[in-house]
Amino acid sequence: VLEEGGAEWVDVARLPESEGGGVAAIRALLDGEHEGGLPYAPPILRLGRLVLAQTVAISELAADRLGLAPSSPEDRLLARQHGLTVADVVAETHDCHHPIAGSLYYEDQREESKRRAEHFRNERVPRFLGHFESVLERGGGTWLVGDDLCWADLHLFQLLEGLAYAFPRAFERSTEERPRLLALRERVRVRPRIDAYLRSERRLAFNEDGIFRHYPELDDPD
């Protein structure tokens, strides 16, 4: 959302500690060494004196400032609904590789992960993707809400990218009959600012320390 909106922003966690970044800077926010709201966990947006956590809250605020929120009150509510549903899928995806506890290594919950991932791939992914395909179909096929891209479309794009990375075989199977979702993914990917971002060093590639992890044993079998 920050990138598509053309914001100037800094990923503080990736700044050296000598420049006021790194883990110490995040720790200070979590410990409340600032005025304003207390975050539970990253991501955290700092904008002047405001300190705000929670992905959906951050994106909505950024979208308001950057012209990426719908204009009508009803459409703003629907964007929020869709953003929250995407967030639900993201949380379920995380728990595919951490069904028992975030504090344990994946290797210590691998058997439970295999069991959970099979249900996720076969029940949850098709149902969530089917839902968003229906939302697109109902609205004309291009964007989730109204006639223009909004922040919720960017969240859906990131979800599709993440699922395609983590579960390439299941994703291909589940999107065979979801042409509108695949078209949205391409439509977002080629936007000049998104394209430049994806090619930049600011974009962290998906990896096995993040939410979307590619463990072949959790994807469809060959």
Add this chain to the structure above:
Amino acid sequence: VLEEGGAEWVDVARLPESEGGGVAAIRALLDGEHEGGLPYAPPILRLGRLVLAQTVAISELAADRLGLAPSSPEDRLLARQHGLTVADVVAETHDCHHPIAGSLYYEDQREESKRRAEHFRNERVPRFLGHFESVLERGGGTWLVGDDLCWADLHLFQLLEGLAYAFPRAFERSTEERPRLLALRERVRVRPRIDAYLRSERRLAFNEDGIFRHYPELDDPD
């Protein structure tokens, strides 16, 4: 939120089908037999022509209409942040009894549930409750945001009620040194409209088909 705000509302799922309620009415909304937004799942608010899903989105809208949202823009954002963090805890609570799949019975994932619940009780609950205690302490000790009750306080109240029902022993242990949380719980509970609601038939008692389930084997051992 609807009750504290004095709204006139109907729980359509509990109306007889002969009066346009029941499962059929919910099914029709999920199938999109209406104009407007398509929900993924209940809860769903219908307000005139608007159809809106996602608990946090519904509560914020209701709070805006009923005078239960903070007035300053920054406080409105913080209420959203806190409401979303409460929602994260609720989702984690659900997954204590369904760590593998929502489509399986609890009995078919009991061993995984025991393993997950132990981590939840010992790591997650204390950390989440500690966070909210700190938020209260930071803000003066009474409400999460500013000087007045807002919708996020009602969400936190419901979470505390639910955790106390589901994990009575762990809840008692985890709140021994959280006086502000316990005081908020009592402060909300005795509000006249909340008190009347909790005593009414409109309030569904916690039960083992809901999100907050009391399975003694998932709570602290004796």
